[in-house]
Amino acid sequence: MNSIKLLILIFAISLQAAFAQENSVNGNSQVVKGSSLELPLIQVIPIKDTKNDRQYELFIKLPEGYSENSNIQYPVIYYTDAMWHVEILSASTEYMLEDVILVGISWQKDINEDLKNEVGAHVSRFRDYSFRKSNKPEIQTKFQLGQADKHLNFIRDDVITYVDNTYRTDSNSRTYFGYSMGGEFGAYILLSQPDTFNNYILGSPSIKNEVPYLSELNSTFGPFDASNRNSSLNANVFISYGSLEQEMVKPIEEFIGVLKDRRDDGLSVQKEVIDGNHGTAFPMTAVRSVAWLSSLMSHVSANSKQVSFWSIPNLNNPYVSTAPEDRKDGISVDTLSVNSDDRNAILNLSQEIFEGKHGSYDALLIAHKNKLVFESYYKKGRINLPHGQASAVKAYTSLVLGRAIQMGYLSMEDLNKPLVSFLKDVDPKKFTKGAEKITLHKALTMHGGLNIDSDEWKEIEKDSVRLKGQGLVQTLLEQSGPITSASQTYLYGNFNPMLVMTVIDAVVPGTAKDFIKRELLDKIGITNYKWSDHISGLPEAGWRANIMSRDMLKLGNLVLNKGKVNGEQLISAAYLAKAASGIVKPTQDWMPKDYRYGYFWYQTPINVGDKSYDTAFAWGGGGQRVIVIEELDLTIVISGHDGEDKIMTQIAEIVIPAFVKQ
Known part of the structure; x- marks a missing residue:
């Protein structure tokens, strides 16, 4: 539905541009007197910069069902240059992101009239959005440049405070939209007080001579340290420029380099090059950035095709369900039925995972008795996007061998x-x-x-x-x-x-690649995946595959059911029994002492009270786990991208005990 709306919006923008061009060519530029356009859904609210005694206005647009849905808290998009951007952002969100509050911030209303008449109603933007003074005295005296810090304080202390106190807002989902100098101002906010917003849209930021200063701000903020959550910018950033903006390319690319060089786990950066120059690229920048924004407000990606993992923005809020949706994908679903204390403990763990208290994890799924009863996504997790598997691929390769044995090869x-x-x-x-x-x-x-x-x-x-x-x-x-x-x-x-x-x-007959698809993945309904080739031309056997978290669950249930799927013995039961057993002792220093190794599968006992449960699991670096506990009829899936990868402790202490009491 969103893709259809996007096409309609793009068509409307193209038609509007074509109509304007035709009128210009025909010289049909006379103004016809009539009633002015009014936008009844937008309220204009006066607001004062209390520290600097300046008057502004807010253009507030509420979602259509705001008054009826009194239990919903809404994401907010704050945008500067309100008069210029109100119509395109209103239209874009109407089609692609309906349930959002729009807050446009005007230029200063009570500014010097002579200056306003000379330069235009927008004159205050030169002062408010710039973060350095001019080295030309006459320019500095006239425009008072370099007051971005004051304008940012106004937005934080007055604007956001007013909006949060007046409307039902989601404090985890604040977005800044700025174009040109507004994009420059957004870059300043990102590197000076990044917690102001969760998401930043920086369209063609005017940072031609500002990258050194922005680099200095980045250094002042400090490097990213995975062990210190406060060292992260914790932001999703959309940066664009027009294909014809030749002078903008180098500084913007340098700025993107500054951000990416942080290697900041909590920072996601998406770059878009839009057809056009600084002016004509703007409408499509608005459309594409809003489409990008919609992708981080839902656990279902609008683009179900393979995309770069690191370009996926972090979710503003976790998706947590104790009654997962039946997506008709071959996975049976049910409701999480554990006692209230255990249920609350699992939900609390989910919130802690979202907050990064246990590392960087993207999904946690729990299936009991072959039914998915708990499903959650965080950070880069999406229900319909394949996730990198790292060394968990070794365990999947083991299952392929088990299939070859079952078929007699x-x-x-x-x-x-x-x-x-x-x-x-x-x-x-x-x-x-x-x-x-x-x-x-x-x-x-x-x-x-x-x-x-x-x-x-x-x-x-x-x-x-x-x-x-x-x-x-x-x-x-x-x-x-x-x-x-x-x-x-x-x-x-x-x-x-x-x-x-x-x-x-x-x-096997044919190639291993065809065999994997035909005899394993197709058999259990795994179709949206990527399995890379080794330099030999054979499928990778130890890493470099991507599958969805729900499909990881299918592989786990296959092991849980001793190789059977829908009554068919897909994997040799004798082989699986050996593969998932503790045959040898791994010797790495970092490996827990009670871990053993089978055929590319790990095995360990999990103690709950005075009883021990044999646990088999696939394990990939960053936090990919498919955990199977046959005695509890339990399959647990974890996806992540965490360097230390210590989530197994919480699984053993919180999740597994909840099902021992069944």
């Missing part, structure tokens, strides 16, 4: 045979000594024993022809030192998973 006995015995396009004569010691079992438990100089391998990786297909294994076994009992110890990495993927590709 491999057997359980084959797990202990030399891995190279399944490869017909390799030359064993060139292998390092002991290559036959590498079995599927060894590779699946990270005990392959390959030992390759990392610097040499970086050079080898540049030769994609050499590594094509089974050439990858050929090269690995030529390049490695001897495979011995001493070398076949636990070593985490992506060589072992790629050995397994090469075998899958060799034994």
